[in-house]
Structure formats: structure tokens, C-alpha cells
Amino acid sequence: MECGPRRGDGVISVSGKSVLVTGAFGGIGAAVAKTYGAAGAQVLCADIKDTAATVEHITKSGDRAASVQCDVSSPESVNETMERLANVFGLADAVVHCAGIIHERPLLETPIEEFDQVIAINLRGSFLIGQAAILQMSGRGGKVILTSSDLGYSGRETFSPYVASKHGVMGLVRSWSKEFAPQITVNALCPGPIDTDMLGAEQMTDEWRRKELDIPAGRFGTPQEVAEMALFLGSDRANFITGQGIGINGGSVMP
Numbered sequence: 001m002e003c004g005p006r007r008g009d010g011v012i013s014v015s016g017k018s019v020l021v022t023g024a025f026g027g028i029g030a031a032v033a034k035t036y037g038a039a040g041a042q043v044l045c046a047d048i049k050d051t052a053a054t055v056e057h058i059t060k061s062g063d064r065a066a067s068v069q070c071d072v073s074s075p076e077s078v079n080e081t082m083e084r085l086a087n088v089f090g091l092a093d094a095v096v097h098c099a100g101i102i103h104e105r106p107l108l109e110t111p112i113e114e115f116d117q118v119i120a121i122n123l124r125g126s127f128l129i130g131q132a133a134i135l136q137m138s139g140r141g142g143k144v145i146l147t148s149s150d151l152g153y154s155g156r157e158t159f160s161p162y163v164a165s166k167h168g169v170m171g172l173v174r175s176w177s178k179e180f181a182p183q184i185t186v187n188a189l190c191p192g193p194i195d196t197d198m199l200g201a202e203q204m205t206d207e208w209r210r211k212e213l214d215i216p217a218g219r220f221g222t223p224q225e226v227a228e229m230a231l232f233l234g235s236d237r238a239n240f241i242t243g244q245g246i247g248i249n250g251g252s253v254m255p
């Protein structure tokens with residue numbers, strides 16, 4: 001699903017807003033960054049990988065974007081990234097934090113180093129990005145959008161560190177939404193199975209694919225379908241939505 005023309009069509013505008021998107025190299029983050037760019041935002045695209053292709057896609061339509069390399073688990077790197085956003089596009093109006101990793105492994109084969117890595121990137125990264133974003137939004141207002149998962153509400157065998165990290169993200173969302181209401185809204189995207197490198201649909205066994213597709217919608221979601229919700233949550237139309245995990249999941253969970 002491609003993002004169509006949006007600016008000027010009276011639907012959702014984030015025109016001129018200063019927006020950070022993390023994980024902007026990846027499937028969901030790149031779609032989010034492009035969708036915000038098409039809706040008139042100025043987008044800083046952050047990832048541990050090179051986001052030049054995402055930035056080029058946005059700027060070739062005349063929209064404004066820049067690239068920064070960021071390790072979301074590092075306080076120094078996150079602070080540099082937020083400073084860059086402030087210097088290039090202004091203090092943050094919205095932050096959409098999509099960076100994350102996943103490992104599949106039975107519990108009894110999981111080394112503690114792997115648990116620590118998943119928690120460092122998915123949970124500590126969310127804490128650092130959210131804290132730095134809220135610092136810039138204090139006294140002005142803004143939108144913080146983290147990324148949990150449908151697994152932020154349920155369990156999944158052989159993914160316990162990932163599942164724990166995504167439950168943790170919901171804890172940040174619920175606490176910060178209370179601490180910073182009403183000026184700053186804090187919500188989480190909770191995608192179900194979305195066709196990206198992380199899901200790795202191409203390499204799935206038939207049995208695993210069947211399991212993933214055993215949801216009411218009967219298909220994988222697209223990154224663009226997640227990006228549409230991310231845009232809505234970052235716009236003024238979502239001013240009364242805070243402390244929520246929003247499912248974009250084809251009905252995979254109904255919490």
C-alpha cells in the first residue's frame with residue numbers, strides 16, 4: 001500500500017511539525033517517516049543503520065527530512081539525536097519510536113546476554129527516547145508514540161524477552177500519560193503480524209505462517225497500515241487519546 005497525496009486534502013495534517021522517527025531504516029519506521037513527510041512534517045530519520053534511502057524518498061517530493069545515526073540504547077546517542085532534531089527542525093512536536101529487535105529462542109537456551117540486549121534496545125531505548133522527547137515537549141506539549149506489539153498484551157512461547165520488553169513499553173505509556181497529561185499524550189502502536197524484515201515472512205515454515213495468519217483478518221498487515229495510525233496519533237485529531245496501546249493487528253488480540 002503506497003501513501004497517497006495527503007497535504008491539502010483536509011484529512012490529517014502535521015504540517016511544519018518537528019518529528020523524530022526511530023527505526024526509520026526498517027519496515028514500519030520507514031513507512032512512518034514517509035507518511036509524516038507526505039503530511040508536511042519535517043522528519044529526522046534515526047536508525048542504527050543508514051536511513052539515506054528513506055530521506056531521499058521524502059525529499060524528492062519536496063518535503064523536508066534529514067538523517068541521523070542513532071543507537072537508541074545509548075543515552076549519549078539519544079541526546080545527540082534529540083539535539084540534532086532541535087537544531088535542524090526545532091524542538092520535538094512528535095516522536096514516533098519504532099526501533100526494535102526480536103529473538104526467537106526457547107527459554108532454556110536463552111543466554112542472559114540476549115535477554116539484556118532485547119531489553120536494552122526495546123525497553124531502555126523506549127525509556128531514553130521518551131524521556132528525551134518529553135524534556136523537549138515540557139511546557140509546550142507534544143505527542144509521544146512508542147511501539148509495543150500485540151504481544152504487549154499476551155504471551156508467546158520462545159519469545160519471552162521480546163514479550164517482556166513490549167509489556168514494559170506499555171508500563172511506560174500508562175505511567176507517562178498520567179504524569180504529563182494533558183499537554184503531552186503518550187500512546188503505543190501495537191501491531192500484529194506486519195510484513196517486514198522483523199517478521200521474516202519469507203523464511204517462515206508453513207506451520208509458523210499458518211499460525212501467524214490464524215487471525216480474523218487472515219493476512220499480514222502492511223507497514224503503511226501501521227503508519228496511518230502513527231500519523232493520526234501524532235496529529236491534533238488525537239488530542240483526547242492518551243495512555244493507550246492501539247492495535248493494528250487484524251484482530252490478533254482483543255484486550
Ligand SMILES: NC(=O)c1ccc[n+]([C@@H]2O[C@H](COP(=O)([O-])OP(=O)(O)OC[C@H]3O[C@@H](n4cnc5c(N)ncnc54)[C@H](O)[C@@H]3O)[C@@H](O)[C@H]2O)c1
Pocket residue numbers: 022023024025026027028029046047048049070071072073098099100101102121147148149150190191192193194195196197198199
Ligand atoms: N513486524 C511485526 O510483525 C511487528 C509486530 C509487532 C511489533 N513490531 C514492532 O514494530 C517496530 C518496528 O519493527 P519492524 O517490523 O519495522 O522491524 P524492522 O526490523 O524492519 O525495523 C526495526 C529497525 O530498528 C532498527 N534498530 C535496531 N536496533 C537499533 C538500535 N539499537 N538503535 C537504533 N535503531 C535500531 C533496525 O536497524 C531496523 O531498521 C519494532 O519495535 C517491533 O518490535 C513489529
